[in-house]
Every structure is written in C-alpha cells, then in structure tokens.
Amino acid sequence: xxxxxxxxxxxxxxxxxxxxxxxxxxxxxxxxxVAGSEFVAIVGPTGCGKSTLLNCAxxxxxxxxxxxxIFGTPLVGLNRHAGYLFQQDALMPWKTARDNIxxxxxxxxxxxxxxxxxxxxxxxxxGLKSFGDRYAHQLSGGQRKRVGLAQxxxxxxxxxxxxxxxxxxxAQTRQIMxxxxxxxxxxxxxxVMFVTHDLEExxxxxxxxxxxxxxxxxxxxxxxRIDLVRPRDATEVRLQPRFHELHKAIWGQLxxxxxxxxxxxxx
Amino acid sequence: xxxxxxxxxxxxxxxxxxxxxxxHIGSAGTFGITFLPKFxxxxxxxVGNRIVKMFVDGTVKIxxxxxxxxxxxxxxxxxxxxxxTVWQHLLITSIEGLLAFVIGSLxxxxxxxxxxxxxxxxxxxxPYIKMFNALPRVVLAPIFMLWLGLGIWSKVALGFTLVxxxxxxxxxxxxREVSPVILANARMLGMSERQLFRHVYWPSALSxxxxxxxxxxxxxxxxxxxxxxxxxxxxxxxxIQQAEGTFDVTGVFAGMVILAAFVLFVDWLVTLVENxxxxxxxxxxxxxx
Numbered sequence: 001x002x003x004x005x006x007x008x009x010x011x012x013x014x015x016x017x018x019x020x021x022x023x024x025x026x027x028x029x030x031x032x033x034v035a036g037s038e039f040v041a042i043v044g045p046t047g048c049g050k051s052t053l054l055n056c057a058x059x060x061x062x063x064x065x066x067x068x069x070i071f072g073t074p075l076v077g078l079n080r081h082a083g084y085l086f087q088q089d090a091l092m093p094w095k096t097a098r099d100n101i102x103x104x105x106x107x108x109x110x111x112x113x114x115x116x117x118x119x120x121x122x123x124x125x126x127g128l129k130s131f132g133d134r135y136a137h138q139l140s141g142g143q144r145k146r147v148g149l150a151q152x153x154x155x156x157x158x159x160x161x162x163x164x165x166x167x168x169x170x171a172q173t174r175q176i177m178x179x180x181x182x183x184x185x186x187x188x189x190x191x192v193m194f195v196t197h198d199l200e201e202x203x204x205x206x207x208x209x210x211x212x213x214x215x216x217x218x219x220x221x222x223x224x225r226i227d228l229v230r231p232r233d234a235t236e237v238r239l240q241p242r243f244h245e246l247h248k249a250i251w252g253q254l255x256x257x258x259x260x261x262x263x264x265x266x267x
Numbered sequence: 268x269x270x271x272x273x274x275x276x277x278x279x280x281x282x283x284x285x286x287x288x289x290x291h292i293g294s295a296g297t298f299g300i301t302f303l304p305k306f307x308x309x310x311x312x313x314v315g316n317r318i319v320k321m322f323v324d325g326t327v328k329i330x331x332x333x334x335x336x337x338x339x340x341x342x343x344x345x346x347x348x349x350x351x352t353v354w355q356h357l358l359i360t361s362i363e364g365l366l367a368f369v370i371g372s373l374x375x376x377x378x379x380x381x382x383x384x385x386x387x388x389x390x391x392x393x394p395y396i397k398m399f400n401a402l403p404r405v406v407l408a409p410i411f412m413l414w415l416g417l418g419i420w421s422k423v424a425l426g427f428t429l430v431x432x433x434x435x436x437x438x439x440x441x442x443r444e445v446s447p448v449i450l451a452n453a454r455m456l457g458m459s460e461r462q463l464f465r466h467v468y469w470p471s472a473l474s475x476x477x478x479x480x481x482x483x484x485x486x487x488x489x490x491x492x493x494x495x496x497x498x499x500x501x502x503x504x505x506x507i508q509q510a511e512g513t514f515d516v517t518g519v520f521a522g523m524v525i526l527a528a529f530v531l532f533v534d535w536l537v538t539l540v541e542n543x544x545x546x547x548x549x550x551x552x553x554x555x556x
Contacts, residue, residue, distance in 0.1 A: 060451055078454060090452030094470040094547045103466060104456045137549035155456070 004072030005033040006081075006159055006191040007057050012066035014052050026052050028217035029066070032210060034159075037189035041202035043254060044212030045261030050195040051087070051163045053212075057193060058084050058161050070159070083157030085148055087164040091136045097147045098123060098132035104151045122150035126180065142173040146180070153184060160185075160192045166201070174198075178205055178234035186231055199254060203246050204234045211254055214261035222253050287311045309517040317521040325352030342419075344500040351501070357529060360502045363419050363491035364533075367426025368484055372476065375431045379438025379472065389439075400432045404490070408497045417498055426490025433483045434476055441475030442468050477544055484537050488530060503529065 014027040027049040034040050042050050055061035056068055059078040068075040070082075091100050101119035106112060123132050126146040136144055145165060152160065166174040182205060185192060196202050202209045203226055211222035226246060228237055237243055293303030294310040305313075329336070332348035340346040342359060349355045382389040407428060411421040445467055453467050476483075495504025503526045510518025 058455060060455070078457075080457065082455070084452065084455040086448050086452055088446075088448045090446075090448045092449060092453075092466065092470070094474060095466075096547075107457050107462055107466075135547040137547070151456070 003036065004069070006036050006038075006071060007032070007034040007193065008067075008069040008072075009033075009053065009056065010067045010069070012053070012056055012063040012068065014049065014056060014061065015064040025064075025217050026215055027063075028219055030212075030218070030220050031066075032220060034191050034193060036158075036191055039185065039192040039194065039205060039207045040210060041194045041196060041206035041208070042210045042212060043196060043199050043202045043250075044218065045214045045254075045258040046197060047261060048212045048215045048257070049218040050197075050212055054084075054161050054163050054193055054195050057159075058082055060084075079159070079161075081157060082159040082161050083152035083155055085145075085152050085160070085162045085165040087167050089136065089144055089148075091144060091147055091151070093136045096133050096135055097128060097139065097143075100136075100147055101150045101154055104155050108155065118154060119150070122154050123147075125184070126150045142169050142177060145169065145177060149177075149181070149184070156188075158190060160190045162192065162194045164196055165194075167196070174201065175235045181205065182232060182234060199247065199251060200238060201234075203228075203243060203250070204232065204237050209250055211250065211257070214257045221257070222250070224250050305516075306514075307516060309520050313517045314520045314524060317517050318524060321353040321521065321525075325354050328352050329354065342501075353506075353525070356502050356506050357525070359419065360488070360491050360495065360504070360529070363422040363494070363502065364426060364484070364488040366419070366423040367490050368430055368487035370423065371427040371430025371487065372434045372483065374427070375434025376438050376472065376476065378431075379435045380442055380468070382435075383439050383442035383472075396432075396435075399428075404428045405493060405497075408494055411494070412498050417500060422491045422494030422499065422502070425494040426487045429486035429490045430483045433479050433486060437475040437479045438472045441472035445471045474545065474548070477541060480537050480541055481534060484533060485530065488533065492526065 009030055009032045012027060012030045013025065016024045016026060018024050030053055032040075032042075032053070042053065044050050052061060056063050057070075057075075057079065059068075059075050059082075070079055091097075092103070095103060098116060098119045101122055102112070102115035105115035105118060110118075120129075120132060123129055126149055128143060128146055128150075131139065131143060134143075136147075139147065148165070166177045169177060178201060192206075194202070194206060199209070206226055209222075209224045209226060210220055211224070213219050213221045224246065228240065228242055228246075290303060290308070290311050292298070294301065294305050294308055329348055329352060334347050336348055341349050341355065342362070344350055344355070346355075382392070404425060408421070408425050411424040415421040415424055450463070450467060453463055458466065491502065492504035492507075495502035496508045497504075499505045503522060507519055507522035507526070510516075510522060
C-alpha cells in the first residue's frame with residue numbers, strides 16, 4: 001500500500017462568526033493532497049482564504065466541516081510535524097537573531113550552548129553569518145525573513161507551511177529569497193505548502209500550482225503540474241518558453257477570479 | 268534638528284544664569300528696589316550656603332561622632348551620630364522610595380498578569396480598580412499613618428498605591444497586546460504554556476513596565492516625600508516641612524533644591540538601567556532625525 005499523503009484536506013469548510021451574528025463562510029469544500037517532498041503553491045485572488053486553508057493544515061484553525069489528516073492521522077490540536085513561516089514579522093523583538101533561532105531548539109529541550117552553535121550554522125546557511133547579535137529592528141525586511149526561515153527549518157519539520165512569506169519584500173529580494181528557499185529545500189525535500197498571490201513566483205518555485213476561487217465560499221478550482229526541470233533558478237526559469245506556456249494557461253483561469261474578487265471593477 | 272552638544276550646554280546654563288541672576292538682583296535690592304523680599308523669597312546665595320552647611324554639618328557630625336559608628340542605627344532618627352543629618356534624610360527617603368517601587372512593581376506585575384490571563388477576574392474587579400485609581404492618594408496618607416505609624420512604612424504604603432497602578436495597567440496592557448503573530452509563531456515552534464509565559468508574555472509585559480520606569484520611580488519618591496511632609500521624623504519631606512513651620516524660607520528652598528537634585532540623580536540611574544534593558548527596542552520615531 002502506498003504511503004498516505006503528508007497533508008490531506010478533505011472537503012474542508014471554514015467559517016467565522018461575524019459581529020452581526022451571521023456566519024461568514026470563507027472556504028467551502030476544499031480538498032487537497034500534498035505528497036512527501038512535494039512543493040505545492042496555492043494561488044488565489046486577495047482575500048480568498050488561502051491563508052485560512054494553511055492555518056487548517058497547521059492546526060491553528062479548526063475547520064467547521066471536513067477533515068485534516070497528517071500522515072494519514074486526523075490532526076488534533078497543533079500540527080507538530082509542521083514549521084510555519086508567517087507573512088508578518090513573527091520574530092521575538094526582545095531576542096537577537098541568533099537567540100530567536102536557538103529558541104526554536106531550546107523549546108524542544110536542546111541545551112542552550114548546543115542550540116546556539118547550531119543556530120550559528122543556520123545563520124551562515126541563510127547568509128547572515130555576522131548578523132547573529134542584531135535585534136529584529138536592526139535587520140532589513142529580507143534579513144528578518146531569512147532569520148524566520150532559519151528559525152522554522154532548524155527544527156527540521158516534515159512539512160513546511162508558508163503564508164506569503166516574501167509578500168512584504170521588494171521584487172529583487174523576493175527572487176533572491178526564492179532561490180535561497182529552493183536551495184534549502186533541495187537539500188532534503190520536505191513537503192511544502194506555499195501560499196502566494198504572485199502566480200509567477202508560484203510557477204517558478206512549485207511542483208504544483210493550486211488555484212483558489214474568489215471568496216467568500218472559496219473553492220479549489222484548478223490544480224496544475226509544473227514540469228519545469230529542477231534544479232531551477234527562480235529568476236532565470238522565468239525566461240524559459242515553457243514557463244510562459246504554463247503562465248498563460250494558469251493565468252487564464254486565475255484572471256477571472258481576480259476580476260471577481262474586485263467586484264468587476266477592473267474588467 | 269540636531270543641536271551641537273556645547274551649544275545646548277551653553278543655552279541651558281544661560282537659562283539658569285538668567286533665572287538665578289534675576290532672583291539675586293531682586294532679593295539683594297541692587298538697583299534700589301527689592302522686588303523679591305528675602306522673607307518671602309530668600310536669596311540664591313543664602314540657599315547655596317545653607318545647602319553647603321547642611322552637608323558639611325552632617326558630614327562633620329558623623330565623622331566626629333564620639334560613639335562608635337554603628338550602621339545598624341543609621342535609620343534611627345535620635346541616633347547620636349546620624350540623627351537628623353542630611354545624609355540620614357536622603358537615605359530614609361531613598362529607602363522609602365525604593366521599597367515603594369519594588370513592592371508596588373511586584374504587586375503590579377502579578378496582578379497585571381493575573382487579570383490579563385483571567386478575563387473574568389478582570390471584569391469583576393474592573394470598577395473597583397477604576398475607583399481606587401481615581402482616588403487622590405493624598406487622602407489615604409492619614410489612614411496609612413493611623414495603621415502603620417509615623418515610621419517608614421506609612422510612606423512606603425503611600426508610594427505603593429501610586430506605583431502599583433502604573434505598573435499594573437502597563438503589564439495588563441503588555442500581556443494583552445502581545446502580537447498574535449508572535450504568539451502563533453511561538454506556539455507553532457512547540458512552546459508549552461510555561462514556555463510561552465517565559466519567552467513571550469513575560470518579556471512583553473516587562474518591556475511595557477520598563478517603558479513606564481521613569482514615571483513609576485518618580486511616583487515612588489513623590490509618595491515618600493508627601494508622606495514625610497504630612498507626618499514623620501525624618502526624610503526630605505520632613506526637612507521641608509520643618510523649615511516651613513518656622514517660616515525658614517531659605518530652608519524650604521534648600522530642601523527643594525536637594526530634593527530636585529536627588530530626583531535628577533535617580534532619573535539618571537533609571538536611564539542607565541533602561542538603556543541596558545531595552546537595547547532591543549527600536550529608537551522612538553521622534554529621536555530618528
């Protein structure tokens with residue numbers, strides 16, 4: 001029998017109570033499977049519930065209906081196999097970059113000195129070798145994301161959940177971060193769920209691109225396999241003809257949803 | 268706008284010179300009119316001399332004390348060596364302020380945490396907390412004296428009521444306003460409730476408490492001095508009150524100057540501590556010129 005998928009969402013509904021007492025149904029009947037060592041990008045128009053779906057896989061949010069299975073077992077509480085890279089800054093501002101990374105290990109009982117040594121290795125890996133003693137406000141947005149990435153990866157999670165991690169960064173930094181992520185991922189291919197609103201980024205990085213419809217009651221409306229060869233360079237891959245074919249095919253589907261999300265304003 | 272350091276110092280000194288000069292001329296009647304009579308306003312030189320005298324007398328009294336110097340009696344107001352010296356007054360006010368600050372902060376931190384983590388408790392006690400905080404603390408001073416006597420503890424109690432609320436409200440806010448993203452991240456990193464407390468809630472609450480350090484230390488000293496002023500046998504407040512009782516305006520001003528210098532010194536110490544503890548904080552927007 002084949003291994004169960006690493007993450008399996010089955011007909012997941014997510015609902016939030018509104019102040020008026022009504023119930024806002026953000027996601028409706030979303031089903032998605034992520035296999036081991038598979039990089040899946042989830043793309044959709046703004047406010048479609050991409051992050052909501054990710055939070056279900058993380059266990060931060062309990063779906064109103066449907067099931068979440070991790071390695072074939074129903075998820076109870078937080079997903080202990082997952083590392084989560086947030087869109088916003090999630091570093092503890094009162095700790096240095098090195099201590100932030102080391103803390104991820106110390107939480108699991110690693111002695112402090114060992115944790116700090118290993119944190120230094122990860123600082124080097126994300127290109128911040130000499131920035132370990134800086135506090136969050138002394139780092140640029142891109143550097144903070146690198147620290148965040150190291151903080152998540154040092155625990156060696158089986159699943160990597162990323163919520164528009166490079167969203168707040170400028171275009172060049174995003175591509176550099178994309179390459180960094182691909183290099184780190186290539187080392188031990190974890191299962192990745194990567195939420196983004198940027199279709200080009202999704203195609204450049206992922207094995208599969210999943211399209212969500214405009215909310216409310218967002219559904220999964222498309223699932224595209226990206227057959228670009230690996231290893232890829234997140235910048236150069238965008239120049240390949242195959243990239244453009246894929247982009248054209250997927251964008252055709254996504255465009256309609258983006259227009260819907262803006263209420264037809266941009267026709 | 269960035270001002271050169273020497274320029275700032277010169278301008279600051281100029282303010283003092285103009286103020287003291289006006290006072291001096293007014294009280295000495297240099298131009299035939301005495302618009303600041305000495306009986307009401309004293310004179311800057313007299314005040315300066317008095318301050319020097321107080322410190323010299325106090326130092327001499329301790330240095331030439333015929334009894335063996337016994338530090339255990341340092342707080343006894345009738346002690347042969349230390350009694351009623353300016354050093355003893357300073358020490359007693361410092362100790363009262365320090366105790367008020369430490370006890371008030373501890374209680375404020377604990378209550379702040381408890382209320383922030385238990386919304387029911389917070390909701391039940393909310394009107395009472397507001398009521399006590401709205402009360403002018405001076406009216407409590409006579410009651411504290413009745414309960415705790417004229418010694419240092421009635422002053423500590425008064426300072427406590429001032430410090431407690433500042434620290435309490437700040438910690439309460441600090442715990443409740445921990446960034447939800449940092450919290451979610453910490454939980455995804457696998458932190459237990461205890462670890463969350465230690466690595467997230469605690470530092471966040473402390474940073475709020477430290478941001479109000481100047482205010483709470485200042486209030487601790489205010490509590491001590493006001494308490495002494497209303498009834499005591501030692502301390503800077505006592506010194507000023509005694510001088511007032513005998514229409515000794517020079518003594519009142521001398522006490523005020525010593526008190527002001529003392530508060531400036533404590534404030535400087537707080538700034539040192541703050542710079543050490545809050546290195547991780549980005550500089551305030553107003554300082555980023």
